[in-house]
Amino acid sequence: MQKLKPARFLDPALDRTSIAPNETLSHDQLITWYRTMRLARACDKKLGALYRQGKIVGAVYLATGQEAICTGVVSLLERNDYFSTVARGLAGWFLRGVEPRHVIARWLGRDVPPSHGRELGLFFADIEHYGIAPYHNGSMASWIPSGAGFALAFKIRKQPRVYVAFTGDGATSPGDFYEGLNFAAIHKLALVVIVENNCFAYSTSTDKQMPVENVADRAPAFNIPSEVAFGNDIFEVRRVAKRAIDHARAGNGPYLVEFKTFRASGHGEHDDMGYVDADLREFWEQRDPLRLFAEYLDGPGGLGETAVKAIDDECTQVIEDAVVWAEAQPEASPDTVGDRLFAP
Amino acid sequence: MAKTTYLEAIRQGLAEEMASDDRVYAIGEDIGLYGGAFKVTEGLLNRFGAERVIDTPVSETAIIGAAIGSAYLGMRPVAELQFIDFVACCFNILTNFAAKSRYRWGAGVPLVVRGPCGGGVSGGPFHSANPEAHFLHTPGLKIVEPSTAYDAKGLIKAAIRDDDPVLFLEHKLLYRRVQDEVPEEDYVVPLGQAVVRRPGDDVTIVTFGAMTHTALDAANQLAERDVAIEVIDLRTLSPLDYETILQSVAKTNKVIVLHEAQRTGGIGAEIAAAIAERGFEHLDAPPVRLASLDTPVPYSPALEAAFRPSVEQIVAAVEHLVEY
Ligand SMILES: Cc1ncc(C[n+]2csc(CCOP(=O)(O)OP(=O)(O)O)c2C)c(N)n1
Ligand SMILES: [Mg+2]
Secondary structure (H helix, E strand, O other): OOOOOOOOOOOOOOOOOOOOOOOOOOHHHHHHHHHHHHHHHHHHHHHHHHHHOOOOOOOOOOOOOOHHHHHHHHOOOOOOOEEEOOHHHHHHHHHOOOOHHHHHHHHOOEOOOOOOOOOOOOOOOEHHHHOEOOOOOOOOOOHHHHHHHHHHHHHHOOOOOOEEEEEEOHHHOOHHHHHHHHHHHHOOOOEEEEEEEOOEEOOEEHHHOOOOOOHHHHHHHHOOOEEEEEOOOHHHHHHHHHHHHHHHHOOOOOEEEEEEOOOOOOOOOOOOOOOOOHHHHHHHHOOOHHHHHHHHHHOOOOOOHHHHHHHHHHHHHHHHHHHHHHHHOOEOOHHHOOOOOOOO | OOEEEHHHHHHHHHHHHHHHOOOEEEEEOOOOOOOOOOOOOOOHHHHHOOOOEEEOOOOHHHHHHHHHHHHHOOOEEEEEOOOHHHHHHHHHHHHHHHHHHHHHHOOOOOOEEEEEEOOOOOOOOOOOOOOHHHHHOOOOOEEEOOOOHHHHHHHHHHHHHOOOOEEEEEEOOOOOOOEEEOOOOOOOOOOOOOEEEEOOOOEEEEEOOHHHHHHHHHHHHHHOOOOOEEEEEOOEEEOOOHHHHHHHHHHHOOEEEEEEEEOOOOHHHHHHHHHHHHHHHHOOOOOEEEEEOOOOOOOOHHHHHHHOOOHHHHHHHHHHHHHO
């Protein structure tokens, strides 16, 4: 098989620098999604600053540049559908109602549920309140077999519910990815795999991660449908992800969608991205998902520049207030360090 | 009461829990149509159907991963590993995901991972493992290993009802060799409780699984020489029932910790250290560890016999302690 080397950084068939929906959307919907994405961007910016100030210890990982994917996908889910993602899906958490102040407090190691200081802000799981499922990072891709388990429970209970596993491109190389998808495909489980192909797994570019052009090219091994799409266009995300979700919900088994995107910050904020060429960054800056969305809302979307700016300002303020609140939260008491290993 | 084998007792316990609780289901390789490599799940497919007795591809991580995911949604999966040796393939998802989940997020994983462990049947290096020490070092995971049919049934039921992940080790040597009178009415053997299998005043042997029977054989021989051995069967390996161990040591003042897994870094080291720390004043001699050699499990009967602890070794260790 011949390896295609895209002349630019994205297959021209996927590429665009302006976006538009092909469905009728209300201003309310547009505003909700834009605000969610903007809130995530503002939150990430602040998290980076808190890290550089030494207030977030260890490391911090941002989602800059990938906000459209989780926002678009989660906007399609029913409340009792579940998904899992690390903080690369921050906007997806927000769309489900997770509060920025809690996210920031977790990054600051404060005593807030559900982890009470035991886990990085990178990971978040709260099935009961948000339908956000546990996400294990000890091994990349372990969320595929466990996601299959969620979908298996839906199937056993004959519930038309869907589980969405967000995953990075790098996480499609470990064996867990294959074991999980193979099992899900055999049992026709309602598992939707959303691959956020952001060009890198840490410092390693995708051409050094896999011998195929697209992650989606791996899908034939499971005999499941797959698509490749442009992940910085929220309207395209909705268009394509809807097919995947409908397919899985109808009992037809897993579906894989690969969204091309770009990780516009480092792997974590400790990473200066010295390995990323300037022209690649420049290319994706022109296609920043918030920029594309804002330009649509300013223009054909009919919201107008002032309204968009007002949302941006409001988000900045929400995050400022969230930091104040989060910093005022106590740390977990050292007495609790041994608690909650087993059910009481 | 009819006698029931260890294997049949596990099957009964599993089937009873499946019948009384529709959240319980079985998942693993060749467990449905074929009834499992050792036939523990024989008949369950016919009785409960393919949605509750799920045959999987050869994918240990998929089995445990799917079990974990469904457990989050309130199911009670009982996952079979065809041989417990293959737990190495899903070590990551079991230790890093299942075991840490409640601590990280308060999200419990009511999962049972069960499978045949142990040697003595010429299983060779890949079908004879006793992996408890790897998991003893994993906070958040419970470990169980019955030695009798009665306990096998009572413990599998308790493990299934437990709200946290349990590694349930079934000693394959005992599957058909051990049988007991097993009640038909519902009962459990609570996790975390050791039992005194044979009372005695002279030397305590702390053990579990198939070695319980080896220890009892040695105790019978020694009784003829008026040496009274107290045999403690741990039953649950994590969390350990130190109270029962220390009570016994306070009485006998001499202790052997006996297990079939390799010696170095084994569970015996942990128990001996704990006895030294917490029961030092009761000891009249250093605790003795008896365990298998620090090699992979050899295949040929002659080599395997030389590898595993024997009645003769136990008798010799007791003699050493008695004279100490
Ligand atoms: C099995 C395993 N190996 C290594 C790591 C460390 N690690 C964390 S994220 C990452 C790169 C992931 O890349 P990708 O899946 O593309 O996700 P992205 O970070 O780009 O969102 C690595 C190597 C890990 N978590 N698990
Ligand atoms: Mg990546």
